[in-house]
Amino acid sequence: MTLLIRNVQILGSDQKLPDRLDVFVSGEKIAAIGRFPGKKADEIIEGAGCYLSPGFIDIDTESDHYLSLFSHPSQDDFLKQGVTTIVGGLCGASLAPLIYGNLESIEDWTDTRQVNVDWHSVSEFLKVLERRRLGVNFATLVGHTTIRQAIIGGAPRDLTKNELKIFAKMLEQALRDGAFGFSTALSYVQNRATPYSEIKFLASVVKEADAVYATHLRNDTYDLIQSVEEAVKIANETGAKTFISHLLPLQNFEKEYEQALNRFEQLPETLDFHFSLYPSKIRILKLYTFLPSWAQKDDLKVMSMSLQDSWLRGKILKDMPKIDPKEFIVAQAPGNNSLVGYSLVDLKKLYSLKTYEETLLKLMETTNFQGSIFYSNTNEYLIRRAIQSKRSFVASNAASLPVDAKIKTLKPERATSTFTKFLSWVQDDKIMTIEDAVKKITFEPARKLGLKNRGVVKAGYFADLTGFKGSEVLFTVVNGQVAVKNGEFSNVFNGQVLRH
Numbered sequence: 001m002t003l004l005i006r007n008v009q010i011l012g013s014d015q016k017l018p019d020r021l022d023v024f025v026s027g028e029k030i031a032a033i034g035r036f037p038g039k040k041a042d043e044i045i046e047g048a049g050c051y052l053s054p055g056f057i058d059i060d061t062e063s064d065h066y067l068s069l070f071s072h073p074s075q076d077d078f079l080k081q082g083v084t085t086i087v088g089g090l091c092g093a094s095l096a097p098l099i100y101g102n103l104e105s106i107e108d109w110t111d112t113r114q115v116n117v118d119w120h121s122v123s124e125f126l127k128v129l130e131r132r133r134l135g136v137n138f139a140t141l142v143g144h145t146t147i148r149q150a151i152i153g154g155a156p157r158d159l160t161k162n163e164l165k166i167f168a169k170m171l172e173q174a175l176r177d178g179a180f181g182f183s184t185a186l187s188y189v190q191n192r193a194t195p196y197s198e199i200k201f202l203a204s205v206v207k208e209a210d211a212v213y214a215t216h217l218r219n220d221t222y223d224l225i226q227s228v229e230e231a232v233k234i235a236n237e238t239g240a241k242t243f244i245s246h247l248l249p250l251q252n253f254e255k256e257y258e259q260a261l262n263r264f265e266q267l268p269e270t271l272d273f274h275f276s277l278y279p280s281k282i283r284i285l286k287l288y289t290f291l292p293s294w295a296q297k298d299d300l301k302v303m304s305m306s307l308q309d310s311w312l313r314g315k316i317l318k319d320m321p322k323i324d325p326k327e328f329i330v331a332q333a334p335g336n337n338s339l340v341g342y343s344l345v346d347l348k349k350l351y352s353l354k355t356y357e358e359t360l361l362k363l364m365e366t367t368n369f370q371g372s373i374f375y376s377n378t379n380e381y382l383i384r385r386a387i388q389s390k391r392s393f394v395a396s397n398a399a400s401l402p403v404d405a406k407i408k409t410l411k412p413e414r415a416t417s418t419f420t421k422f423l424s425w426v427q428d429d430k431i432m433t434i435e436d437a438v439k440k441i442t443f444e445p446a447r448k449l450g451l452k453n454r455g456v457v458k459a460g461y462f463a464d465l466t467g468f469k470g471s472e473v474l475f476t477v478v479n480g481q482v483a484v485k486n487g488e489f490s491n492v493f494n495g496q497v498l499r500h
Contacts, residue, residue: 001042002026003480008047008467011438012054013457023052025463028479028494032459043482047467050474051434054442054455055084055464056419060214060245060276060395064088064095064140065109068401074135076489077400077411081419082466082473084483085454085498089141090245090397091216092185096125097142097174099150105143108286108300111334111370122177126497134495135483137464139449141214142174144184144202145191154299156193164201171205178499180449181212183245186227187219189288189296200234207240211500212449216245224256228263235273241448244275246397248283249382257382264391274448276395277386279421280414281378284331284398287364287371292319300369307365320357328360329374331410333367340410374412387422388431393448394422394441424471450500 003025010017010033017033024032024039058078063069063086078086088094093105098120103112119125122142129138147170151163159167171182184199185191203213213234217227228244235242249257267273288296288303295316297303306312325344333339342350348359363371386392398415413421419441426437446455453461465477476484481494 001480003043003045003463003477003482004036004039004041005045005052005465005467005477006047008050008052010052010457011435012442012455020049023457023465025477025480028462029453030457030459030461030463033457045467045475045482045485050467050469052457052465052467053082053438054446054457055466055476055478056082056441057085057087057445057449057451057455058083058396058418059087059243059393059445059449060090060397061086061088062090062109062397062399065091065093065106066399066401067106067110067112067115068399069129069134069138070115070132072400072402073132073493074489074491075400075495076135076484077398077416078136078396079476079478079484079489080473080487081417082468082476083136083419084464084466084476084478084495085137085139085451087139087141087180087449089143089179090183090214092143092145092183092188092191094140094143094146094179094183096120096122096140097147097170104154105146105149108288108369109372122174122179126178126499130497133493134497135489135493136478136495137498138495139180139451139498139500141181141183141212142171142179144182144194145188147171149190154190156190158195159198164198168202168205171202172209175206175209175211175500179211180498180500181214181241182206183214183216185216187216192218196230196233200237203234203238203240203242207238209500210450211241213238213240213242214245215242217247220247220250221253221256224253225259225263228260232263232267232273235271241272243273243393243448246277246395247275247386248277249379249386251377251379254379254382257379257386261382261386261389264389267391272448274391274393275386276393276397277383278394278396278398278414278418279383279387279425280412280418281376281380281383282374282412282414283376283378284412285373285375286369287367287373288369290321290323290360290373291364292316292321294319304365304368307361313361317357317361320360323356323360323375324377325356327376329410330363331372331374331412333371335370336367339363339366339371374410384425384429384431387425392440393445394418420471420473423468427470451498
């Protein structure tokens with residue numbers, strides 16, 4: 001197959017180019033860039049002066065956590081935003097390697113029974129995905145929680161020396177099998193007590209493989225600076241390419257966040273250190289995170305039992321964190337679809353309860369903690385400031401989910417418009433140049449991950465391309481085939497499973 005894209009303004013090239021050029025694609029790669037007025041091709045796109053950039057790279061997604069790589073392989077929510085490559089395995093949870101073949105590390109996100117696991121290693125998992133075909137390119141990290149739980153079970157404790165050696169061997173093999181790095185979620189209840197020495201040792205394994213270390217910080221509120229310093233220390237002491245996942249400015253902790261931004265600006269340019277965030281005020285949170293911190297356990301069954309104990313229930317009610325009931329919206333409630341879209345205000349009326357605290361506990365009981373919540377508690381001014389940092393990546397931290405009446409789900413803004421909203425901030429509000437913006441969502445994440453022949457519009461590189469005008473994505477090309485045209489998915493599944 002050949003493709004000719006005519007009359008476009010190319011962004012994301014490694015050289016200075018004239019304003020209007022054509023791009024000729026043969027097979028899955030860019031064959032030539034120039035002016036080809038008489039050139040013929042199997043398919044021609046008239047760019048009409050629009051921008052043409054490398055396909056956007058979303059370095060922090062959750063389609064693996066929600067298993068929608070299997071239930072919704074088109075991943076068209078990403079494609080319609082111009083995203084051609086997504087990265088999974090964040091927040092300490094990945095779909096491989098699996099010692100016992102179960103998916104316990106993602107059970108907080110979704111019903112793991114929807115997939116029959118027929119793989120163990122990263123290599124086997126990637127081969128399974130290749131047989132299914134995806135609309136986007138997919139790369140994965142290896143999850144700390146996934147391996148740790150398989151070795152010692154759910155009970156949080158320090159690893160023995162022998163267990164740590166086993167962990168390191170599994171990580172080394174996973175990276176050889178094609179994983180692009182290693183992720184932790186130190187704020188999650190089962191990982192909070194993980195010692196620094198363990199993370200440092202494993203990050204050293206990552207460094208040896210020239211892979212990436214991604215971390216969800218231990219704390220993003222009172223101890224934010226201490227948590228940031230821990231991540232910086234890992235990067236300094238191991239030399240591992242490091243980034244903090246979805247670092248957002250939470251309300252009432254703006255001062256701490258500004259201190260973190262200032263700290264990033266002081267880092268030496270030689271330190272390969274970044275953080276990711278999205279241009280949205282709404283976060284997606286697990287239901288159990290609204291419990292008092294002391295009541296958050298490593299097992300959903302244990303937390304459910306706590307609510308049945310009258311003494312513990314009273315203490316939980318007394319210590320519940322303050323939340324804005326109008327900003328609390330049920331996004332997903334497997335088995336309880338009728339609750340999706342309800343605010344905590346609505347639920348209080350539905351349950352006929354006196355307080356919002358009692359209402360929240362009732363919701364936890366009704367759903368057995370199997371649910372996700374939209375909660376708006378971030379500072380947009382600081383999001384705008386942070387997104388301009390040279391250390392920041394734009395990433396959705398979202399999944400592309402199927403439209404299924406049986407599993408009613410609200411799609412968050414960031415799942416459908418993270419990158420188009422970022423483009424609107426760039427072009428309408430002038431927060432940075434369009435050239436720098438494109439580099440932030442193409443070349444820089446490609447370099448960070450070590451993606452070969454992607455992230456640049458260049459002859460010989462893979463034809464992952466996005467055409468856009470203003471903040472509207474006109475077409476998306478994945479490995480030489482047009483996956484989105486005129487804003488609509490073309491039913492093309494030409495994504496590749498990427499290996500490090």
